[in-house]
Amino acid sequence: MGDLLAVAIDAVIYSSWLFVVATGLTIIYGVMRILNMAHGSLYALGAYAAASLAGAWSAAGWPAAGTYAVLVAAALLVGVVMGPLVERGILRFTYGRDEVVMVLVTYALFLILEDAIKLAWGVESYFVTEPYQLLGTLDLGPLSYPLYSGVIVLAAVATGVGLRWGIYGTSWGKLLIAVIHDREMAAAMGINVGRVFLVTFTLGTTLGALGGALTAPTVSVVPGMGVEVIVLAFAVIVIGGLGSMPGAALGAIIVGLVRSAAVHFLPQVELFSIYMVMALVLAFRPRGLFVAVEARKI
Amino acid sequence: MKIRPGSRLPTAALAALLVGAPAAAAAQAPAPPPAAEVKPFKLGVVTFLSGAAAGPFGVPARNGAEVLVEALNGGRVPAPYAKKGLGGRAIELVFIDEAGGTTKQVSEFRDLVQRQNVDAVIGYISSGDCLAVAPVAEELKKLTILFDCGTPRIFEDASYKYVFRTSAHAAMDNVAAALYVTEMKPKLKKVAGINQNYAWGQDSWNDFEATVKALKPDVQVTTSQMPKLGAGQYGAEVSALMAGSPEVIHSSFWGGDLDAFVLQAGPRGLLKKSTAVLTCGETATHKLAGQLPDGTVIGARGPHGVYAPENELNKWFRGVYQDRNGLFPNYPAYHMAQAILGLKSAYEKAQGTGDAAPTQDAVIASFEGIAFETPSGTIALKLGKGHQAVEETVYGVTKTVGGKLTFAGVKRYPADKVNPPEGVKSADWIKTAFKPAR
Numbered sequence: 001m002g003d004l005l006a007v008a009i010d011a012v013i014y015s016s017w018l019f020v021v022a023t024g025l026t027i028i029y030g031v032m033r034i035l036n037m038a039h040g041s042l043y044a045l046g047a048y049a050a051a052s053l054a055g056a057w058s059a060a061g062w063p064a065a066g067t068y069a070v071l072v073a074a075a076l077l078v079g080v081v082m083g084p085l086v087e088r089g090i091l092r093f094t095y096g097r098d099e100v101v102m103v104l105v106t107y108a109l110f111l112i113l114e115d116a117i118k119l120a121w122g123v124e125s126y127f128v129t130e131p132y133q134l135l136g137t138l139d140l141g142p143l144s145y146p147l148y149s150g151v152i153v154l155a156a157v158a159t160g161v162g163l164r165w166g167i168y169g170t171s172w173g174k175l176l177i178a179v180i181h182d183r184e185m186a187a188a189m190g191i192n193v194g195r196v197f198l199v200t201f202t203l204g205t206t207l208g209a210l211g212g213a214l215t216a217p218t219v220s221v222v223p224g225m226g227v228e229v230i231v232l233a234f235a236v237i238v239i240g241g242l243g244s245m246p247g248a249a250l251g252a253i254i255v256g257l258v259r260s261a262a263v264h265f266l267p268q269v270e271l272f273s274i275y276m277v278m279a280l281v282l283a284f285r286p287r288g289l290f291v292a293v294e295a296r297k298i
Numbered sequence: 299m300k301i302r303p304g305s306r307l308p309t310a311a312l313a314a315l316l317v318g319a320p321a322a323a324a325a326q327a328p329a330p331p332p333a334a335e336v337k338p339f340k341l342g343v344v345t346f347l348s349g350a351a352a353g354p355f356g357v358p359a360r361n362g363a364e365v366l367v368e369a370l371n372g373g374r375v376p377a378p379y380a381k382k383g384l385g386g387r388a389i390e391l392v393f394i395d396e397a398g399g400t401t402k403q404v405s406e407f408r409d410l411v412q413r414q415n416v417d418a419v420i421g422y423i424s425s426g427d428c429l430a431v432a433p434v435a436e437e438l439k440k441l442t443i444l445f446d447c448g449t450p451r452i453f454e455d456a457s458y459k460y461v462f463r464t465s466a467h468a469a470m471d472n473v474a475a476a477l478y479v480t481e482m483k484p485k486l487k488k489v490a491g492i493n494q495n496y497a498w499g500q501d502s503w504n505d506f507e508a509t510v511k512a513l514k515p516d517v518q519v520t521t522s523q524m525p526k527l528g529a530g531q532y533g534a535e536v537s538a539l540m541a542g543s544p545e546v547i548h549s550s551f552w553g554g555d556l557d558a559f560v561l562q563a564g565p566r567g568l569l570k571k572s573t574a575v576l577t578c579g580e581t582a583t584h585k586l587a588g589q590l591p592d593g594t595v596i597g598a599r600g601p602h603g604v605y606a607p608e609n610e611l612n613k614w615f616r617g618v619y620q621d622r623n624g625l626f627p628n629y630p631a632y633h634m635a636q637a638i639l640g641l642k643s644a645y646e647k648a649q650g651t652g653d654a655a656p657t658q659d660a661v662i663a664s665f666e667g668i669a670f671e672t673p674s675g676t677i678a679l680k681l682g683k684g685h686q687a688v689e690e691t692v693y694g695v696t697k698t699v700g701g702k703l704t705f706a707g708v709k710r711y712p713a714d715k716v717n718p719p720e721g722v723k724s725a726d727w728i729k730t731a732f733k734p735a736r
Contacts, residue, residue: 006537011534013533014531014533017531118348123348123356125353127561127586129589132562132565133565136565142540143540144540144567145566146566215530217561218561219554219557219558220558222553222554223348223350223352223353224348224349228526228529263525263534264534267521267535267538270526271524271525
């Protein structure tokens, strides 16, 4: 029973982290049909910005509790700078091209950003340990959990609820749905598709950077940290169905549960478990669990 | 990516011209007859300059190579290495980035040998790269010195003429770790492990587990976690380790994975409830000193870094490295120094008393079975038909004194006690060499 509780708690924490990391990737694909391979670099940029800003905050002797706000501010900063820069500077010239071309363009961007990060921060590791350690731990029998994991869970819930409200509860969300459904018709009806794309990409970039910023206190921020994340995020959104928000949530929960159970009961298959789930889902539902209904165009 | 320190030459050449030219003009002495120009010894150095292994391993190794070669070329290294360069011949370094995988490294190696015409290659931190490059070195007949990779398979599964390794292989690290914890905890009952799921992590855990079980047959393994290399998130693994309440947790984690594990396990109390044995821990002590609780067992893959002996060479090496880089050298920097000094020893032994450059075959003949001095003490190539080094190794536990990280309970294990004898595979040796302690 204790084991099952540990599996459940670890699964919730890991799923929440996966959702925060993957949701930016799926929203960009859902609206813009771009599989953003540079998502891992934006995640890494969020982590580096968080480590640098939180480090400066601590060095200035300001209250340690303020580092949580610094993490979010770092993600926002990366989002509002990099989102418009990439979308206006590169992506808008490639709209209308094949999805494979977009993958290649964003992969090139990923390589450029990885080297840019090395130019800016070097190859040394950076740490921002205060936010993780400040909240302390919660003891559950022999186990002890960091309360900072609760921050990740809250961030995931807030992201999910916020996006759901933003898409289905606001007039801007209705414009977004119209663009998702048929971008040509939406443009014909007077919707500024270019602006919707700009806002969406900036939002996706901010979410990717938020994933990195919230992860930074639990890891050492090092070159290459975004590579692993893009693979995991891709697995999650493929299981859920590319471009589907509920799919990303379900994909994160499934991957989190399977990985957590594997770690506790059968650690030798942990490496394989996530990809086994992905293969099984794709074998029966080749387009993922939540397939968005597409209107047939004639 | 190729970086040549020689790119700094224009500044140096300009300075030499500005200083040297007026002096020469003033002297008005007739120029001596031109001596036969001695070509520099072109040495390819392959180490991680990008990716996760660059910060803790690759860059310190590069820094070690730069500082040592610069001093060797200037004739500023203490005895027995006072002779300039390699037997009077200047050393020219050509750096190659080890990142990119084995296929890329094989191509880079061919390029170094066939297009850049290096005289020898020192390189490879990744065991995968070592295993891939060694047969190619043999095919191209180029002297190649593996400086840091740990897999015992290089010389246990094959035999090479042109390939040498000047640091001990990984069996030593894990055998000594098992000896240390069983001596530290004579009533040891439960152990666990967390290692990366590839050759390095699997071999490390297998050697540790086998040695512990040979010494303490009753020991129970509560869990052996094998997360993916670079996973970064170890929440569930930490829970699984805690649930079994092991007295000892073995880990050969390195780089960002080691940092992340310490950062995530520390605040949850795992590293206080159980004694962690970090075989590569030395590379993390420089930045994570405040995160490691007292009593954590730290290894440095040999007598390197904080465990290096207080000999003249070490005092000198530590000093010049710190002056140039602002940090003490960690063990990859020591491993690099071993490789360069091993090459120098073999080269000058082959050269004898003359000044003529020895042939590669003569250097190889001198290299086989050589013993030479390093900042880490004497290194001897006793295994792999004289191609594989053995060295003593050291373990100790962390102890914070006055806010500063120190090491207590330091034990040194002689090379013969923690390395298999010549001709015996590590796994077979572990099964028979250790008997249950009474």
